[in-house]
Amino acid sequence: MTSREKLWRSLEQAAEDPAFLAHAAQEFPGLAAALAEPLGRRQVLRLMAASIALGGLAGCDAKYGGNLIPAVTIPPNIIPALPNFYATAHVLDGYASGVVVKHVMGRPVKVDGNPEHPASLGAIDVYGQAQLLDFYDPDRSAEIMQGSSPAALANLDAVFSDQRAQLAAGHGAGLRILTGSVTSPTVIAQIEAVQRQYPEAQSIQWDPISRDAGRKAASLAYGRALDTIAHLDKADVLLSIDGDLLSSAPGRLRYARDFASRRNPSRTASMSRVYAIEPTPTLIGSVADHRFIAGPADISRITLALAASILDNAPTTAEPGWLAPLVTDLKAARGRVLMHVGAAQPPELHALALQINEALGARGVTYDLIEPPAPQALLQADAMAALIADMHAGKVRHLLIVDSNPLYTSPRSWGCAEALKRVPFSVTLARQYDETARATTWFVPHSHDWEAWSDARAYDGTVTVLQPQALPLYGGLSAHQVLGLYLAAPPMSTEESVRRIWAANLAGHSTDGWSEALARGVIPGTASAASGARLRSDLRADFRTDLPSGAGAPATGAPGTTIPPITAPGDRLTLLLRADPNLWDGRFANNPWLQELPRPLTKVVWDNPVLIAPALAARMQLTNGDCMRLSIDDASVVAPVWIMPGQAPDCITALLGSGRRAAGSVGDDVGVDFYPLTGLTGAVALGKTRDRVALASTVHHDLLMETPSEILRHGTLAQFHADPHFAATAHSEPHLYRTVPAGPAAWGMSIDLNACIGCNACIVACQAENNISVVGKAQVLREREMHWLRIDRYFEGGVDAPESFFQPVLCMHCEEAPCENVCPVGATVHDAEGLNVMVYNRCVGTRFCSNNCPYKVRRFNFYGYARQQTRPAQSWNPDVTVRARGVMEKCTYCIQRIAEARIEADRDSRPVGEVRTACQNACPTQAFTFGNLADATSLVAERKRSSLNFAMLEGQGTRPRTTYEALVRNPNPAIKATRG
Amino acid sequence: MNIPGMNIASPDATMSPRLRAPRFDDPVVDPRLTSASMTDRICSIALRSQSYPWWWLAFIPSMALAMLLVVSIAYLFYAGIGIWGINWPVMWGFAILSYVWWIAIASGGTIISALFFLTGAEWRTSLNRIAESMMLFGAAAAGIYPILHLGRPWFFYWLFFYPNTMTLWAQFRSPLLWDFWALVTYVFASILFWFLGLVPDFASVRDRATGIARQRIYGILACGFRGTGRQWLNLRAAYGVMAAIMAPVVVSIHSIVGLDFAGAATPGWHTTEFPPFFVFGALLSGFSIVLLLIIPLRRLLGIEDMVTGRHLDVLCKLLLTSSLCVSYAYLMDAFTTFYGGDRAERVMFIERALEYYRYVYWGTVLFNCVLPQVFWSRRLRLNQPVIVSICLCVVVGMWLERYEIVVTSLHRPNLPSAWGTYHATFWDWSTLLGTVGMFLSGILLAVRYLPIVSMHEMRTLIATTKARNGVSGAA
Amino acid sequence: MPLAAIFRPAANFASKVALLVVVAVVSIGAAFWWLWPRMDYARHVRAVVAQPVPFSHQHHVAGLGIDCRFCHASVEISSNAGLPPTHTCMTCHSQIWTNAAVLAPVRDSWARQAPITWHRVTDLPDYVYFNHSIHVAKGVGCESCHGQIETMPLTYKAKTLTMGFCLSCHRNPAPHLRPAAAVYDTAWTRGPETPSPMALMQVNHVPDRELTDCSLCHR
């Protein structure tokens, strides 16, 4: 609280306020960091303070005066108002994805992907970008807590010194270290060091969103845990069973890139064909050529039938009708196929997939098996259950919880809360004073990944060194520092320990190699090699192939692999619990950007309704927002429902991660907490209640219509082969006058609908780059969301099994813009390079422009939203005006980037070079192409020459600078009734 | 006194219209009236020492509503237009539609006082002042909306164009700017037109007034008008030309308001018929409001012998006519939509007529097209309760029509992904009611303190009718 | 009732006066409304701002001939010209005037490693994105916007810096350009040897783009 008040003071005060200075302390990693002496930091923060006064926070009302606060000594590499970029990585459940953080005057303002990093290739997901707000989050805890009262670091040291003594006495008996999945060699080394010192100590790694099934399956098939790495660019036919390749699998960004490389027939010689079999809509299902809906029960049955027909050449059973052609297709594409099973499915299905892939000769081509980057318990869930059992049994005397929130995420049936009460000494290391922290005897604020040295491995094993981007804003200790407390020997500096570990890889050139590794964001030669493990011939012999329909092992109730689907005996209704596409397991719940990010398929924000099939809704007379009581055994949860076209009628889907109690001012009590229903085996009973919840969705009406071709054009590969220009409009509208912007440049954009997978990365990128406000649920309910870039989602076909389409929509920058000639004050006009310019400070707010915009891409500040943001002043992008109340705003093609490019080019008297928009940078599939149309060699010019190129609402005669490439799908001609 | 033509009428026709129900063959002015009696009566209304009880009964609630307007505006400026129901697809709501509604009401007044002045319609004489007051306060009520509806109202002056330090001008292609200037012109012109017509009557009141205070007040308002030959000559000349200007101005402002919509490419707006369509609407609402005002006032002020059955008959006929014009416009709206063959237009129209806002649409049709048809009957044209209820319906109907044009058009834009709905908030309603209060308070003050019938024109009318009767009597 | 004239003869004169007053008030109001933003007072032109240290550009620039870039180091590469850090002051003032009273704040800042808080003299609204580097690169002298800085014992704002001021140059840059060498030369004046304005456009490679586009300064 207090910290936020400080942050909200006027900049002049803030800049002189020592508390503020302390909070805003910044550091220079990379080359500078290696040399920078501590003094350097304090100087920069002054510079940073100055930078704020120097107009860092731009507003729409002019005010004279203010202060200028120059540094005492200018640190190296800092030039006022010029950005610095430092590589690091974003780690989720242990897996790293490379990012590059943009600093201005020493403060992080933007995160982008790291092109050098194999798991990113320059792309970045929503979590990675939202790190910016997590880093500045005013709700981050700054105080060490003993019980419920603040304590000093000294107290902690004191306590630990006698804890060390006690533990040493018992050889560490009763010491447990609970972490999320860890791939950081440094952390692992430290934990091992601790275990060397206390032989009895145990370390447990556990993530609520489990990937146990894969490991278990590998051990079934190959005798040991192996990770699978897909090469989607090599797969002609991709069969995804409840797949998460594009949504939550480690390496999803890379997969998305490879996937897209085979989807646009005007660019790829052989377009891939994608089959998806799934109970609930996923990203890959939404972009698949064939999406077959199969409830949990059917999935096992179908997979078994599939296995039978491929492995044993058994004749495929009659139903479902599409199975036979599918099998034929798979066999035909032998060696260039990939069958992928989602993490939510039981190990047995994974194992079958491994076997089928081998049988189809795909291994080494469309996928590789590698040694897991970091050793893991085969079944994390079992390990966790065991830990809690030990706690109950009182065997645990000292518990350290790092980067994990079991009180919120563990199945309630395990009784973690009670168990914790029986642990005499427990420490939580977390960013917020969260649910678990409140229950442990000690709480230590966890420094952000950007505030400490560390390292982590990518999905393929490649190591990235995480370098600090700033001094801890809110104090706090890193995992390394806390683990250091267990070691008698004073720990060396974290940087030193990280360096030491990688000295070998960077041998030969001591400093340079290190600096280069930091600069590039990867340590060369650390990717895991493909494993040569041989498939067990007798694989299927030793697991039951007579899987109880309703999917598998988990149903046996062992809190085994994934959060188990539950089958009710009566109506075979199954509850699927999945990670939230925005909040993951709940750790991002306090992030306003992610809370207000429309879920890819439902477009619901600030809520996590249960997804039910239209059929079920009809049967129970439910409409969106009606509340249902879901009860399993004695646990029950009341949650609103959302009718999800394409949902299997015999299952309902709930997203974990909402309903936090101690996430912070943003995330508390948003949505419903479904963890109480995890780990239960009983039947799920549905009871209708009388309550209703108003659900905020950015699609403000539930409507299912044929998408008019003037909006979104799509066809099949057959059509494309017949006529590559099938989507283009032949005729050109007559016109009275035509003003062609003079140039020199002509900015334009092309969006490839074949590439868009609806992952939302572009939306967050835009929000971060352009200082777009979060408005909150109440305002979204009143249809006042502010996103400049939205992804329209259209359904076509029947409600039960519709075909779905994604279409990113942003300002089209029409050359004959309807918005411009209705503005009475000329606040929106055209510039010579064809940009539809919105001059905020000229806008009086008549809103006529929005009424007259056929694409409805303009957003209006009904209130002073920018003033209501919880983010501190210095987190805004200083190059973009922060819009005031009563002002219209919209996509500018990232004009601040264009302006910088223009200025640089003009300064050196050369034509303007490449400009990349924020959405383009973030997009994992490179769906966006932006550039200079005047330069015929530019990529955007080339894409606009594509035979699939079309303009949205062409008939309006607005001549948009943003055009689309029509969507082409590649259905199997042998399968008639395609979808479902 | 022998009144020719009376013998063919039923005997009670000789009774003063003040003592009997209105008749279609009433003279526009009761022959018993003389300049003196008429002048004295009208002046005595303005000069009453204390007001009628009914006046207070009407004025206090009106004033309360006007206060509500003040509160609403204060809160609006404090909090921002987010307090209204407007949203992403429906960026315009109550502010604009009420503005159009009020402008139409005001324009109706102008048409009666200016247009029919030019045509020399005698029945217009006694309604002139009421119509002009209606124009004035209607314009005032409308005039505040364009500024209120701005996101940053304190910058409204950017719509004037003048050499400023930014060297920026206005954007003259925008119908909104045309509208702004049409409104500025209309409001100022109304005031001048209204006041110039009042000057000779102020003189009459001045000369009837007792007590130095009233004498002085009305004396100042009369600006020393004494009815000299030169004054009459120039005043009549100026007034005539002003009327000749007001007529096209009132048509222009309503056409331009129509262009605010027709000038946009938005489905439901993008049609060339809007300018005349809006003028029809102005006529319809103007006539209904005038009827709503005169029917109680002729009784309460005892001027039935100046506002007679003939007036009711004529106004109802005009109301019926304009209703038919409006109906034609609605038909054309539907026709062009489907004839034009634009998908978005069709979808929007179907949504408008059959979906969420269908009651608004059909309410509009019922109130504006169907109900006024009763005025085909001469008997009902004189039945004051019927007239009042029909006119009330029409006034509501005209408001619904604007709701339909503004809101339902916007809630179904080209892209289905941008569809939405609109719901007014408390502050929308409070502002609307507030302007109603402001309008009524104004009218009531005018009724109380101004000569509510244009006496100098009535004197001329009385003289001419007398002359005519004298002639026909001789024949 | 005894009738008499309502007004006295004087009323005629009074009414005339009243009319005149009304006219006067209206026209004066309008005139002020139009003139106010053009007044130096409203624009803080020539208003000296009190500073922690009475720094004299006159002394340092005209007197000692220190180049602008010595203190405003990033003017050629960044949008922000940059303000000298205490370190820069101390490069000299650790040697000379080491115990001058006026310099106490500087020494203090150095000793405490606490920054000096200067007060803004030349300010643009936050929604205007002015870039120093491009202007100096194209031969716009500091003096064009900052005035005769070398004559200022205490620094003040020299130009109105209204949008009109910016546009006056953006609409016709040529007359405001100097040879690259003279950009920081406070004494420079156009001489016979100076290339013609049009020639300077060529020499300085002033780009052929629409310099009055809104998007040039507003984002």
Place this chain on the structure above:
Amino acid sequence: MSALAANRLPMNRLLAGFDSLQGLQHALERLHEAGFVVLETYTPGPVRAEDSGSRLPLAMFAAGMAGFVGCFGLMTYADVVAYPLNIGGRPAFAWPAFVPIAFEVGALCAMVAGFLGCFMVCRMPQLYDPVDECDSFRRASRDGWFVAIQTGDPDVAARARTLLDALQPTSVEAFCA
């Protein structure tokens, strides 16, 4: 007769009232024949029906035209010369779009000109006029048709009275100016 008038110059004017326009017109003819100086008529309505001796309409037309042309010119200057901007790719000189505002401004100018002009030529505001002193004058704004004539010396006044009395005036009153 008010105290004000008492300490004034001799009564040098006569105000005669008639109860009808015809009466007044008749009297005017007689007065003219008799060669009296008719100063002014004060009537409850126009004396001559519809005739235009007024130059106001011309002035209003001129003002209107000036307003229209001036406004149109200013808009043209602003869009074509002062700050030409690309507005939705429309031509800079979008003359049809200039018409509405030019018309409105022209109309406003004409109205204002008419209003001010009318006050000027009517010599208004003229709150006091000697004729106000006459008691009978109040009827001029009701139903009395009055004429004021100049009567220099008493005998002229006497002749005037005799002439007027013959015309059945409602009142004859002397006043001074």
